[in-house]
Amino acid sequence: MDQLPIDEFLTDLCPFEKQLDLDDYLGEAPRWCQGCGDLGILTAVQKLLRDNQAEPTEVVCVSGIGCSSRFPYYLKAFGFHGIHGRALPISTGVALANPKLKVLTVMGDGDCFSIGAGHWVHAIRYNVNLLAMVLDNEIYGLTREQTSPTTPLGTRTRTTPKGAFLPPLNPLQLMLGVSNLSFLAQTATWLPQHLLATLQQAYRHQGLAFVRILQHCPVFSPQAFGEGGKDAELMEFLYHVQGIAIDPALERFGGRREHDPADLATAQRLASEREREPLGLLYQNPDLPSYETIRHAALAHPSPAEKLTLLNRRLDRLAPEG
Amino acid sequence: MKQRLEKIFAQGFQDLQQQLLQRIAASLEPVEAWLRSEQEAERQHPPAPDPYLDERILRGLLREINIRSKLSHAEWERLEEVRARIDTVRAQIQDQAPAPLLLDQNDPAQIQQAFETHYGYYAELFRDLRILDLSLAGEYLPELHDSALSAFSWKELTDREMALIPPLVVFLATERPLVETTALALKLLTTGLPLKLLALQQNIQTPRETGRALAHRFHPDLGFFGLSLRSAYVLQATEDIESFDQEVMAALRSPRPALLSLWDGTGDDPRQSQLALASRVFPYLRYDPELGLDCTSCLEIGKNPHPETAWVSEILPLPGGGEEERPLTFAEFAWHVLDQKEEFAPLNEPGPENPSLADYLEMETDERHHLRPYILVSEAGETRVLLPSNNILYQCQDRMRLWRSLQSLAGADQPSEDAAVAAREDSPQEIAGRIAAEREQAVAQALQTLSRKLLGLEEMELALGGEDFKLDLRGLDEALSSSGTAPPATGAAGPSDLPWIETKLCTACDECTNINKRIFVYDKEKQAVIKNPRGGPFRDIVKAAEKCSAAIIHPGKPLDPKEKDLAKWIKRAEKYQ
Structure with missing residues (x-):
C-alpha cells in the first residue's frame, strides 16, 4: 500500500475534510455587461451552494431565454438553457424525475411574466420542490430594449417609442392570488447580504420558493427601481422573526415595516398598495405539501414482488387462450 | 533625411569589414601559418641532394603528423578548394567594404530574389568557414556534413554570423496610401526574411470622410502596426530624439526583421519634426522583442517629451492679455505642418461653450454635447483663437487613443507606481x-x-x-x-485619506476590478477590497467610484500630488467621499 504523509492524506483523500469553496462553482467567465446585477446574483448563488456544501453534481440550473438565462453557463453544476418561457416546466420535469437534485430556475421578467406566464401560474400551484428566481430589470435586455410586462407606464422603449401605454403588471399581487403559493420573497441586487439571506431561506424551503430579484440594467433601464436602489424612499424592508434578517448596514437603502410572513391578507395588501417595493419574505407556508409528496402519497408503491405479480398478470392476459 | 541615413550607413558599417576579415582570418590562420612555415623552411633550406636526409621528406612527415595525419587525400583537397574560395571572398571584402544593400523598389518577388543573392553570398562564405573549422579540428564527417552543408542557406546562420552581414534595406514607397504601404510591410515582414524595411514618412495622411465614416475609418499607423507582429524589431522616430543614429543602427543590426518608420517631413523647417514628436502625431517608439516576453519589457517610449503625460504643453500669450498653457495636439500639427487652414474657423473670444481642446478631449462623451473646443495658435507674433472642424477633432481623439495605448503598453501610464518604486x-x-x-x-x-x-x-x-x-x-x-x-x-495624504470600500455592500459587479486590477481585487468572499491604493492613478479610483453600482467606493485623497488634472479628479471625487 502506498504511504502518504498524514496532512496530504487528510487534505486530498479524506472525504470528511473536503470543503467546497466558491471556486468549485465557477463555470465559464460571465459575458454579462459590466455593472450588471446578474454578476452579483451569480456570486450570491455560488455562496449559497458553498454555504450548504451542495455538490455541483447534485444541482441543476435551468433557465429560459434572456440575459439572465445565460446563468447555467457560468455556474458549475448541471445546466439546462431552455426555451423562452419554458424554464419552469423543464424544472418541474427535472424535480419530479429526480427529487434528490436541487433545482435552481433562473428567469427574466420577460421570460417568466410574459411568454412564460401560463407556466408560471401553474408551477406555483403545483408547488414542486425548486428554487425559482426572476431577475427583474423591467426591460428586455438581450434583444435590446423592448417593453416587458413590468416596464413602468410611460417608459420609452423600442416597442413603445411614445412611452409604454399600460401600467406594469404587479407580479407579487398576482402570485399572492394564486392558490397553493408556498413561498414568496423579494430582494434586490444592490443588497448583497439581503439577497444571500433570502436565497438561503428559499433554499431551505420545501416546495416552490419564488424569489423576485429587483435590478436595473446598466444599459437599457438604468433608472429602474430608483437607479438601482439609490432612492431609499422607494423601498421598504419587511422584518419579522420568521422573516429575513436585515443587516444594519442596509438600513440606508429603505424604511422598515414589520410583517408576519404567515399573514397572507397583509401580504396581499402590501403588494397591491405599491407605495414602496417590499423587500423580504412576503409569504411562507411551510406546511403546504409539495407536489412530489402529494403524488407519492396518492400513487400505489408496490414492492418488487408485487410488481412482478402485476406484470405477470398483465402478460397472461395477452397470452393466447388454450 | 536620406543624406543623413546614407551617412549613418557609411559610418555604421565601417567596422564590419574589419570584423569580417578577422572572422575569416581566425579560420584561415592555422592553414596559412603552416603554409608560411613550409615556404619559409623551403626558402631557408633548399632541398639538399643528400639522399639520406631529405629535408622535404622530413617536412612532409612532420606535416603528416600535424595536419595531414588527420586528413585523407580527398579531405586535404577539399580543404584546399575551400581555402581558395574563402581567399577570393577575402580579396573582394578587402577591395570593397561591405555595405547594406539598399533597394528602392517594392516588388516582393524581386526583393526576395535580391535577398537570396545578397545573403546567399555571405551564407556561402560562412559555410566554407565552417567546413574549414571542422576539417582542421578533424571533426568533418562526410556522411553527416556533406549533405547538411550542401543545402546550407542563411537560415542556418548563427546570430553572431548574421551580425556580420550588412543588411538588406528596403525603402518603402510612402507616397502611396498608407494602407497599401502597411499591407506591403505586412507581406514582407511575414516572409520570415530578416529584411529591414524603412519608411520615410513625409506627411501624415489624413482621411477626408465625414460623419460616421470618419469615426470608423481605419487610421493606419505604421509603427503601432509593427507591434502587432511581435517578432519584428520596430523603431519609429524623428531626427530630434537623443542618439538617433545609434537607434537606427541598433534596428539595422538586429538579427530580426525590422520596421523603421522615420519622420522625413517636407521642406527644411526643423520645427516640423519637433512638432510631429511633441504633438504625439508621430511618437517615438522602439520595440525590441529580444528584451523580454511581455510588451512592457520590449517597448520603450521614454524618448518622447514628457512620456508620462497625455500632452506636451507650451505657454502662449492670450489675445486679451495674460497667458495660457497650450497643449500641442494634432490640431496644432494640422495647422502648422499639414497646412489644413480650411479646417479651422476663427473665433473672437472663447465663450462658456468653448472649452480648450485639451480639456475637451479629457471629457466623457456625454459631457461634450454642444461644446466646440478652441485652440490657440501663434502666427507672426500674434495669438489667434480657432475652432477646429469635426474632422480635426476626430483625429485629435484618435491620436490621443494611440498615445494612451502606447503609454499603457509601455507601462508609462502608472506614474504613481513609478513614484513608489x-x-x-x-x-x-x-x-x-x-x-x-x-x-x-x-x-x-x-x-x-x-x-x-x-x-x-x-x-x-x-x-x-x-x-x-x-x-x-x-x-x-x-x-x-x-x-x-x-x-x-x-x-500628501495621511492614512485617513486613503480610499476605502464598504466591502460588505459590494455586489461583485466587476466594475472596479475591470478599471484597475492593481488597486481593486476581490476577497475570498468575492467582494471588492482595495489591495493597493498606490496601484494606479487617483483618476482610476474616482472612475471606479463613479461606476460602482452600489456606490460604496470612497476615493479619499490623491496619493500622488504630481498626477495630471488632479483638481478635476478631486472635484469629481467629492460626491463619493
Missing part, C-alpha cells in the same frame, strides 16, 4: 535621515505646544481634553515601522 529605491540612510528630521520636528512642535499651554494654565486644562493638544505625527508611525524598505508617507 523610486521612493523605495531611497537608501536606508536617506530614510533614517528623514525619520530623524520628522521626529525632531514633532518634538519641537510638542515642546512649543506645551510651553504655550504652560503659559496659560487655565487654557491648558481645557485644551488637554480638546482638539488643540494634539501632536501632528501623521506619517511618522508609518515611516518608523517601515524603516528600511517600504516608502515613507509622502505627506
Whole structure:
C-alpha cells in the first residue's frame, strides 16, 4: 500500500475534510455587461451552494431565454438553457424525475411574466420542490430594449417609442392570488447580504420558493427601481422573526415595516398598495405539501414482488387462450 | 533625411569589414601559418641532394603528423578548394567594404530574389568557414556534413554570423496610401526574411470622410502596426530624439526583421519634426522583442517629451492679455505642418461653450454635447483663437487613443507606481535621515505646544481634553515601522485619506476590478477590497467610484500630488467621499 504523509492524506483523500469553496462553482467567465446585477446574483448563488456544501453534481440550473438565462453557463453544476418561457416546466420535469437534485430556475421578467406566464401560474400551484428566481430589470435586455410586462407606464422603449401605454403588471399581487403559493420573497441586487439571506431561506424551503430579484440594467433601464436602489424612499424592508434578517448596514437603502410572513391578507395588501417595493419574505407556508409528496402519497408503491405479480398478470392476459 | 541615413550607413558599417576579415582570418590562420612555415623552411633550406636526409621528406612527415595525419587525400583537397574560395571572398571584402544593400523598389518577388543573392553570398562564405573549422579540428564527417552543408542557406546562420552581414534595406514607397504601404510591410515582414524595411514618412495622411465614416475609418499607423507582429524589431522616430543614429543602427543590426518608420517631413523647417514628436502625431517608439516576453519589457517610449503625460504643453500669450498653457495636439500639427487652414474657423473670444481642446478631449462623451473646443495658435507674433472642424477633432481623439495605448503598453501610464518604486529605491540612510528630521520636528512642535499651554494654565486644562493638544505625527508611525524598505508617507495624504470600500455592500459587479486590477481585487468572499491604493492613478479610483453600482467606493485623497488634472479628479471625487 502506498504511504502518504498524514496532512496530504487528510487534505486530498479524506472525504470528511473536503470543503467546497466558491471556486468549485465557477463555470465559464460571465459575458454579462459590466455593472450588471446578474454578476452579483451569480456570486450570491455560488455562496449559497458553498454555504450548504451542495455538490455541483447534485444541482441543476435551468433557465429560459434572456440575459439572465445565460446563468447555467457560468455556474458549475448541471445546466439546462431552455426555451423562452419554458424554464419552469423543464424544472418541474427535472424535480419530479429526480427529487434528490436541487433545482435552481433562473428567469427574466420577460421570460417568466410574459411568454412564460401560463407556466408560471401553474408551477406555483403545483408547488414542486425548486428554487425559482426572476431577475427583474423591467426591460428586455438581450434583444435590446423592448417593453416587458413590468416596464413602468410611460417608459420609452423600442416597442413603445411614445412611452409604454399600460401600467406594469404587479407580479407579487398576482402570485399572492394564486392558490397553493408556498413561498414568496423579494430582494434586490444592490443588497448583497439581503439577497444571500433570502436565497438561503428559499433554499431551505420545501416546495416552490419564488424569489423576485429587483435590478436595473446598466444599459437599457438604468433608472429602474430608483437607479438601482439609490432612492431609499422607494423601498421598504419587511422584518419579522420568521422573516429575513436585515443587516444594519442596509438600513440606508429603505424604511422598515414589520410583517408576519404567515399573514397572507397583509401580504396581499402590501403588494397591491405599491407605495414602496417590499423587500423580504412576503409569504411562507411551510406546511403546504409539495407536489412530489402529494403524488407519492396518492400513487400505489408496490414492492418488487408485487410488481412482478402485476406484470405477470398483465402478460397472461395477452397470452393466447388454450 | 536620406543624406543623413546614407551617412549613418557609411559610418555604421565601417567596422564590419574589419570584423569580417578577422572572422575569416581566425579560420584561415592555422592553414596559412603552416603554409608560411613550409615556404619559409623551403626558402631557408633548399632541398639538399643528400639522399639520406631529405629535408622535404622530413617536412612532409612532420606535416603528416600535424595536419595531414588527420586528413585523407580527398579531405586535404577539399580543404584546399575551400581555402581558395574563402581567399577570393577575402580579396573582394578587402577591395570593397561591405555595405547594406539598399533597394528602392517594392516588388516582393524581386526583393526576395535580391535577398537570396545578397545573403546567399555571405551564407556561402560562412559555410566554407565552417567546413574549414571542422576539417582542421578533424571533426568533418562526410556522411553527416556533406549533405547538411550542401543545402546550407542563411537560415542556418548563427546570430553572431548574421551580425556580420550588412543588411538588406528596403525603402518603402510612402507616397502611396498608407494602407497599401502597411499591407506591403505586412507581406514582407511575414516572409520570415530578416529584411529591414524603412519608411520615410513625409506627411501624415489624413482621411477626408465625414460623419460616421470618419469615426470608423481605419487610421493606419505604421509603427503601432509593427507591434502587432511581435517578432519584428520596430523603431519609429524623428531626427530630434537623443542618439538617433545609434537607434537606427541598433534596428539595422538586429538579427530580426525590422520596421523603421522615420519622420522625413517636407521642406527644411526643423520645427516640423519637433512638432510631429511633441504633438504625439508621430511618437517615438522602439520595440525590441529580444528584451523580454511581455510588451512592457520590449517597448520603450521614454524618448518622447514628457512620456508620462497625455500632452506636451507650451505657454502662449492670450489675445486679451495674460497667458495660457497650450497643449500641442494634432490640431496644432494640422495647422502648422499639414497646412489644413480650411479646417479651422476663427473665433473672437472663447465663450462658456468653448472649452480648450485639451480639456475637451479629457471629457466623457456625454459631457461634450454642444461644446466646440478652441485652440490657440501663434502666427507672426500674434495669438489667434480657432475652432477646429469635426474632422480635426476626430483625429485629435484618435491620436490621443494611440498615445494612451502606447503609454499603457509601455507601462508609462502608472506614474504613481513609478513614484513608489523610486521612493523605495531611497537608501536606508536617506530614510533614517528623514525619520530623524520628522521626529525632531514633532518634538519641537510638542515642546512649543506645551510651553504655550504652560503659559496659560487655565487654557491648558481645557485644551488637554480638546482638539488643540494634539501632536501632528501623521506619517511618522508609518515611516518608523517601515524603516528600511517600504516608502515613507509622502505627506500628501495621511492614512485617513486613503480610499476605502464598504466591502460588505459590494455586489461583485466587476466594475472596479475591470478599471484597475492593481488597486481593486476581490476577497475570498468575492467582494471588492482595495489591495493597493498606490496601484494606479487617483483618476482610476474616482472612475471606479463613479461606476460602482452600489456606490460604496470612497476615493479619499490623491496619493500622488504630481498626477495630471488632479483638481478635476478631486472635484469629481467629492460626491463619493
